Amino acid sequence: MILPIVAYGDPVLKKPAEEINKDYPGLDQLIADMFETMYQASGVGLAAPQVGRSIRMFIVDGSPFAETDDDEEEDPRAAGMEGFKKVFINPVIEEESGVEWGFAEGCLSIPKIREEVFRKEIVRISYYDENWNFHEETFDGYKARIIQHEYDHIEGVLFTDHLSVLKKRLLTKRLSNISQGVVSVDYKMKFPVIKKGR
Numbered sequence: 001m002i003l004p005i006v007a008y009g010d011p012v013l014k015k016p017a018e019e020i021n022k023d024y025p026g027l028d029q030l031i032a033d034m035f036e037t038m039y040q041a042s043g044v045g046l047a048a049p050q051v052g053r054s055i056r057m058f059i060v061d062g063s064p065f066a067e068t069d070d071d072e073e074e075d076p077r078a079a080g081m082e083g084f085k086k087v088f089i090n091p092v093i094e095e096e097s098g099v100e101w102g103f104a105e106g107c108l109s110i111p112k113i114r115e116e117v118f119r120k121e122i123v124r125i126s127y128y129d130e131n132w133n134f135h136e137e138t139f140d141g142y143k144a145r146i147i148q149h150e151y152d153h154i155e156g157v158l159f160t161d162h163l164s165v166l167k168k169r170l171l172t173k174r175l176s177n178i179s180q181g182v183v184s185v186d187y188k189m190k191f192p193v194i195k196k197g198r
């Protein structure tokens, strides 16, 4: 089932999410629904708060990053993206390292806006997968980038929170329009502000 994606301005996106345990009701279905929702919206990551659940879980599928033209030089940051499909439950970022690099990030909750965000290139993260097996792994390149963006979501942080005051001020009007549903998107969204009739 495709779930509505919560738009910028909804308080659930600003709230640190809660850990869950194996008894969390309907978890398998929620994971399946989140994948369906993410693919339909052409996203590469989706965090539970974005579908209105304030729990520490996110999903990723970096396959779209793996599609490069034959005559294009392979982007080393895209290495291994094919098949990078994972569920992260109760993840903990253990360490971030390496040099910060900039990338124009987008977010399904903030449609039509992309801005450069700087993050460290390597992330070490521990988490449970959908079968409750524990992992501790290190990721770099776009994998790390997607993980860091989605992890932010379960901490109540959006990519716009990383922008300079000036850059954010320049986006004020567009962000407020998104909160009011004044944006055209080809996937289902839930907007926090109901526009008053005139």
Ligand code: NI
Pocket (backbone or CB within 6 Å): 106, 107, 108, 109, 149, 153
């Ligand atoms: Ni996002």
